[in-house]
Every structure is written in structure tokens, then in C-alpha cells.
Amino acid sequence: MMTEIESIAGETPGIAYQLIVHRFAGSGGERAPRVYIQAGLHADERPGVAALHYLIPMLKQAEAEGRLLGSLTLVPHANPIGAAQHLYGEHMGRFATGTRTNFNRDFPVPDENGVRVLDSASSAVFAERRLKSRLLELADGCPIVLDLHCDDEGVQYVYAPEQLWPEMSDLAACLDAEAALLWDSGSDRAFEEAIFEEMKARAPGGDLSGHCVTTVELRGQNDVTAALGRKDAEGLFRFLQGRGVVAKDDTPAPALRDDFTGKPIRHVNMVLAPVGGTILFHVAPGARVKAGQLLAEIITDPGRDDGTVAVLAPQSGYVLTRRIRRFIRMGDNLIKIIGDAPVAARKGALED
Known part of the structure; x- marks a missing residue:
């Protein structure tokens, strides 16, 4: 494994940020798969960081044993x-x-002529824009790109492009995922959308x-433990084996859960x-x-008979997520439900 530390200049003198990049060069040659995985793009979401903490030693061992192909x-x-x-x-x-x-919005995407314009390290734009362009550059040319988040x-x-489903169900099975949301178009220019547009x-x-x-x-945000980090790393490793990035062993490929939605x-x-x-x-x-x-x-008026307002399910379905904080404003997102029936044509992100 090679580690590079890149510097991203801040907007004012004396301010800079470090981007740490780990690279593994497999032994499988040009035809072996190329993979890009990142975590912490939403910097307050840490389960992906924990997963990579346990995945990296597994990859280093595979590299040392000659089992790393991609x-x-x-x-x-x-x-x-x-x-x-x-x-x-906070x-x-x-x-x-x-x-x-x-x-995770406003990443550069190809225009109507298929041209994508990225900001360079010296571009006179905010550091976050230069960071977004650099992340896309690091992922360019990789047919497998995973962006690790949490709710x-x-x-x-x-959360995957409908065009790549059900082929991508192997990832969901390896991670023991309980659900998948499939999108066919977007307008918010999230990282995965920008990557997919360039892939196409x-x-x-x-x-x-x-x-x-x-x-x-x-x-969820608080699901950061050693046990969950190891489980997620093992799931990612099994996925990489199935895709030919790491040499396979005798372990059978997992199937989707019976209750998968x-x-x-x-x-x-x-x-x-x-x-x-x-x-x-x-x-x-x-x-x-x-x-x-x-x-x-x-609860709007504690202790009174009429001091609560009930929130009812709009249709039958599966509870996907709920709010982590227990105080809420009118109009804020409370719960996401995967309904048995379509709600409406949806484009872009589910929330800001």
C-alpha cells in the first residue's frame, strides 16, 4: 500500500487541509478491476470510516499474500x-x-456536449469546490465506486442507479443490506450522480x-462500533472477492436477505x-x-389531554429511517417509508 497526503489550500493565508489517499496496486494487470472507495464526505457520518479502518488491514494482508488482483x-x-x-x-x-x-451536492457533471469541467488545485474558487473536483479525479476510470455514508x-x-440493478444486488447481499433505493435520474449533482454520468x-x-x-x-450516525465496523469491512471484502478484485476463497457468495426491500x-x-x-x-x-x-x-403542550399531535402512516410500507434528534420543527423530515405503492415521480435527493 502507498499513502499520499495531498494539500488543499484554504481560502485565506495560513489555512490548508490534508487529503489522505491510500493506493493498492494489484497483480492482475490492466484487465483487473479498478476500485474507488471513500468515506466521510458528510463529515459527521462516521460508520464508513470505521469500516475502512478494518478493511485496509484486510487488503494489506491480501496484497502481502499475492491475492490482491485489482x-x-x-x-x-x-x-x-x-x-x-x-x-x-457541535x-x-x-x-x-x-x-x-x-x-454532497453540486459536483461537476458533463454538459450537453459531454464535457466536464473540473477545478484545479490552483483555481480561484472555494476549497470545497476544489475538493469535489479532486475526489472525482481520484475516482475517474474506476468501474466500481463506493461512497460510504449513513442516515x-x-x-x-x-442507493443505486436503476440502470445497474439487479447486477449490483451482490453488494447489497454482501453487506447484509435490508433495502435498496433505485434512482433513474437526478438533479442535485451528488457525488454518485456525477460519477455515473461520467461512467456513461x-x-x-x-x-x-x-x-x-x-x-x-x-x-445510522450512532452505529459506530468495532463489531459493526468489522462486519461492514468483511462485507466489502466479500464483495471485492466476488468482483475479482481479490482472489476468491471457498466461501459461498451470500444471497439477499429474505426480507430485503x-x-x-x-x-x-x-x-x-x-x-x-x-x-x-x-x-x-x-x-x-x-x-x-x-x-x-x-408533544406540543406537555401534560394536556390535547398536548400531542399524532403522525400516521400515509400508506403501507417499510420504515427505512427516522430522525435522530427528538426535537423537531414543523415541516422537517420525520420518517422515510418505502411505500408499497409509488408516491410520485421523484428526481434528485430525498433531502437537503
Whole structure:
């Protein structure tokens, strides 16, 4: 393994950020798969960092034993800018405080002529823009690109292009994922969308067989333990074996869970808070609910008979995620449900 430390200049004198990049050169030659994996793009989401902490030694051992065939580029802390943002003891890792832009939005994508313009390290633009361009450069030419994230509180799920499904179900099976959300178009220019647009532009004859690009949602923000980190690393390693990046062993390939839920994104109900107040949840991620079932109560006037507002399931479906904080404003996202029936045509991200 080779480690490189790149410097990203800040916007003012004396400020710079370090981007740590690990590279593995496999022994399989030019035809072996190339892989890019990053974690912590939303810098307050740490399960992916824990997974790479355990995956890297596994890859180093495979390299030492001559079992590493493909090449890999790993960026465990993909957002050093967001990692440094703290306000009054609270980590602000999702949005750039200087521009109020989500770190996983507004990545450069090819224009109508197929031309993608990236910012260079010396471009006179905000550091977050130069970081986004550099992350895309690091992933360029890799048919397998994994962006490790997590939700507030949620099950393990993948967020993948519908065009690459069900071929990508091997990743969901290896990770023991409980669900998949499939998208067919987007407008928010998240990292995976920008990668996929460039993949399609580069693919000879439009052939995307063997390609994999996805946001992997590794449960919730507080699901950061040694046991879960090892489990996720082992799942990623099995996936890499199945894709020919690491030599296979005799372990049989896992299958999707019997209770796996995979639906297009238009099936997702974003249940919003009808009022502000303190949340009392009555269902957890992974639960099946029926239309009209009580999902949560919101306390608006404690102690009074009419001091709570009930939130009911808009349709039958599967509870994917819920809010991690227990105080909410009117209109904020409360729960995501994968409905049994489509909700509406949906484009772009589910939330900001």
C-alpha cells in the first residue's frame, strides 16, 4: 500500500487541509478491476470510516499474500474541510459553513456536449469546490465506486442507479443490506450522480456491465462500533472477492436477505412533521407498517389531554429511517417509508 497526503489550500493565508489517499496496486494487470472507495464526505457520518479502518488491514494482508488482483484507491476521510467545522461543541459536517452548500451536492457533471469541467488545485474558487473536483479525479476510470455514508437512524441500505440493478444486488447481499433505493435520474449533482454520468460518457457503446456506483448507507450516525465496523469491512471484502478484485476463497457468495426491500425512489414517502415539538416514536427503522398506523406523537403542550399531535402512516410500507434528534420543527423530515405503492415521480435527493 502507498499513502499520499495531498494539500488543499484554504481560502485565506495560513489555512490548508490534508487529503489522505491510500493506493493498492494489484497483480492482475490492466484487465483487473479498478476500485474507488471513500468515506466521510458528510463529515459527521462516521460508520464508513470505521469500516475502512478494518478493511485496509484486510487488503494489506491480501496484497502481502499475492491475492490482491485489482487496484484500489481509498480515501477514508474524504472531507477534511467538513471534519474541521465545529460550532459550540457541535460538529457541522453536512454543509459548508462558508457557502451553506451540502458537501454532497453540486459536483461537476458533463454538459450537453459531454464535457466536464473540473477545478484545479490552483483555481480561484472555494476549497470545497476544489475538493469535489479532486475526489472525482481520484475516482475517474474506476468501474466500481463506493461512497460510504449513513442516515440519521436507519437500516443498512444502498442507493443505486436503476440502470445497474439487479447486477449490483451482490453488494447489497454482501453487506447484509435490508433495502435498496433505485434512482433513474437526478438533479442535485451528488457525488454518485456525477460519477455515473461520467461512467456513461466513457463506457464503450454504453456497456455498463460490471460497473457499480452507489451511496452505501451504513445504518445510522450512532452505529459506530468495532463489531459493526468489522462486519461492514468483511462485507466489502466479500464483495471485492466476488468482483475479482481479490482472489476468491471457498466461501459461498451470500444471497439477499429474505426480507430485503428494493424499490424505485418514487416509492419513498417523506413524512414531515405537521407541528414542532418533542418526538415520541412508535415505530423503528426496519418495521413494516400499515396505512393509518401510528408512527409518532409530537408533544406540543406537555401534560394536556390535547398536548400531542399524532403522525400516521400515509400508506403501507417499510420504515427505512427516522430522525435522530427528538426535537423537531414543523415541516422537517420525520420518517422515510418505502411505500408499497409509488408516491410520485421523484428526481434528485430525498433531502437537503
